[in-house]
Amino acid sequence: MCSIPAPVLELAGLGVRFASSGGAIAAVADVTLTVSPGECVGVVGESGAGKSQALLAPFRLSASRAMVSGRAAIEGRDLLALDEPALDRIRGSRVGFVFQDPMSTLTPHLTIGAQLAEVLAHHGKARGVAARHRALTLLERVGLDEPAHRLDQYPHQLSGGQRQRVAIALAIACDPLLLVADEPTTALDVTVQAEVLSMLGALKRARELAIVLISHDIGVIGQLADRVYVMYAGRVVEEGAVAALLEAPAHPYTAALLACLPRMDDPLDVPLASIPGQPPDPRALPSGCAFHPRCPRADDRCRTGMPALEARGARTVACHHPCIG
Amino acid sequence: MSDSPAPLLRVDALAVRYHATRDVLQDVSFTVEAGDTLGICGESGSGKSTLVRSLLGLLPAGRGEIRWHGRAMARFGRADWARLRRGAQPVFQDPLASLDPRMRIAAILAEPLEVHRRDLDRAAREARAAAQLERVGLDAGVLGRYPHELSGGQCQRVCIARAMIQQPEVLVCDEPVSALDVSIQAQIIGLLERLQRDAGTTLIFVSHNLAVIRRLCRRIIVMRQGRIVEEGRATEVLAAPRHEYTKELVAAVPALPRRGYGVSTSSTHSPAGPTTIPARRPS
Numbered sequence: 001m002c003s004i005p006a007p008v009l010e011l012a013g014l015g016v017r018f019a020s021s022g023g024a025i026a027a028v029a030d031v032t033l034t035v036s037p038g039e040c041v042g043v044v045g046e047s048g049a050g051k052s053q054a055l056l057a058p059f060r061l062s063a064s065r066a067m068v069s070g071r072a073a074i075e076g077r078d079l080l081a082l083d084e085p086a087l088d089r090i091r092g093s094r095v096g097f098v099f100q101d102p103m104s105t106l107t108p109h110l111t112i113g114a115q116l117a118e119v120l121a122h123h124g125k126a127r128g129v130a131a132r133h134r135a136l137t138l139l140e141r142v143g144l145d146e147p148a149h150r151l152d153q154y155p156h157q158l159s160g161g162q163r164q165r166v167a168i169a170l171a172i173a174c175d176p177l178l179l180v181a182d183e184p185t186t187a188l189d190v191t192v193q194a195e196v197l198s199m200l201g202a203l204k205r206a207r208e209l210a211i212v213l214i215s216h217d218i219g220v221i222g223q224l225a226d227r228v229y230v231m232y233a234g235r236v237v238e239e240g241a242v243a244a245l246l247e248a249p250a251h252p253y254t255a256a257l258l259a260c261l262p263r264m265d266d267p268l269d270v271p272l273a274s275i276p277g278q279p280p281d282p283r284a285l286p287s288g289c290a291f292h293p294r295c296p297r298a299d300d301r302c303r304t305g306m307p308a309l310e311a312r313g314a315r316t317v318a319c320h321h322p323c324i325g
Numbered sequence: 326m327s328d329s330p331a332p333l334l335r336v337d338a339l340a341v342r343y344h345a346t347r348d349v350l351q352d353v354s355f356t357v358e359a360g361d362t363l364g365i366c367g368e369s370g371s372g373k374s375t376l377v378r379s380l381l382g383l384l385p386a387g388r389g390e391i392r393w394h395g396r397a398m399a400r401f402g403r404a405d406w407a408r409l410r411r412g413a414q415p416v417f418q419d420p421l422a423s424l425d426p427r428m429r430i431a432a433i434l435a436e437p438l439e440v441h442r443r444d445l446d447r448a449a450r451e452a453r454a455a456a457q458l459e460r461v462g463l464d465a466g467v468l469g470r471y472p473h474e475l476s477g478g479q480c481q482r483v484c485i486a487r488a489m490i491q492q493p494e495v496l497v498c499d500e501p502v503s504a505l506d507v508s509i510q511a512q513i514i515g516l517l518e519r520l521q522r523d524a525g526t527t528l529i530f531v532s533h534n535l536a537v538i539r540r541l542c543r544r545i546i547v548m549r550q551g552r553i554v555e556e557g558r559a560t561e562v563l564a565a566p567r568h569e570y571t572k573e574l575v576a577a578v579p580a581l582p583r584r585g586y587g588v589s590t591s592s593t594h595s596p597a598g599p600t601t602i603p604a605r606r607p608s
Binding site for chain 2: 220259262268279
């Protein structure tokens, strides 16, 4: 096969820990993840699974007391070795970020145009009239209606969906290689969510933009991602091409997550499956496989030995008894 | 015809306006018979929550009429209000915000009985609280805890237990599973399904999630900008929507591949309930 392009983002053996009175708490343990140019990688898991920490802590966008270990690289450059000014040149320029709540991303007292101009000037991309022209192009690219009019508006004058489009325009202002989108559509109505996801898909194709899509909603991931990582209790438990993984999940947790999502074509005489118990507290993780107390396939081996993440065909899975051969 | 008893709830041409200019609800009319399950869906700003608050009498009366058991809320007397407060129990989206942070779970569950069931003595109230807790799948160990010591899903179970302990005629849920993790959401949906089936409680269920409504509700109302744009049997409306807006909503639901992997056949049933996780081959 031809040579594989160097990954845009590479995490290897990544750990994120927080000091606490009862000793260090591991929010993320041994996460290995790669994103190729132009690829959309989904990261799915429930609250506390460590998905945001794994993707944000290497960029020092997590709490300052987070202790990050392992390796994290952007275009081959070691992120963990960079000083703050060097990291600042990467954040917002080579890598853009979009979060759940656009109102907390946008500055309330600056017009949309001024905020876009600020980002462009900060990274030395454009100033003055050139910045305004560029800002207009960006708003068009994210599909905002009446872009010229929006430049002079303030965030509070826009709807939630319009604000998220502006937040995405800010994130892609400097033509990044990679967009990290953390629950970007969770606060939006379903019809707006569908529009924003299709807009992100168009950006990905038109700009060869790599995207990391972090979401608790595996349905959202399925709309946009090429590949997906499933996280549970701070670790990756399964990884694979999104269509194959949704079709035939290998890890019992992925299978359970898919099973308990109500669907529009479910037969109503079959009760909805559910996962007993709740996601574990990172301060008191179960022994062995962290999913074993909730897993119908668990046996003694699962209670004592943590399964390693291993390749099984085109899939990677950390399970002693995966659902696929 | 006219001797048939009044329906549990009848809403007739309800209109609510905020700040004298903004119409939040316009010409909303529907009926809920006792024992029925009604889903109300729509996007933000469609008026779902305003409607729910109006039904519960938590907002000043709008124009039009809301009748519970044939009695118009506008002419409610003290006894009518007492009956509604006990008979229509709300469950809201944020369970932690619905529970007093300074009260233990035991006191939270006993409080409605102290108000509405003065005939019960302390021991009887506590016994009911413990029994109800078991019905929502929590063990007695949480009775001595405070809300902040419980997870979101546990808090929502407490909210449902507090609502059900008063043996209400109708449970009015406003996005009760939206703030919960997917695995916990499924547990709460299962719980509501079971409670509805066992106690026959009428359910009014507000959600933006069509698949959840389809599972829990026999009938559906689709709202947009304060108006009902479509209503009918949930399965029929969602399978073949007629209004353009409903079509848009249905089309926007992220599609997943059909469940192909061993959908609960009896041989893979676990004692805990159905599961679509295939059972492990004996080694």
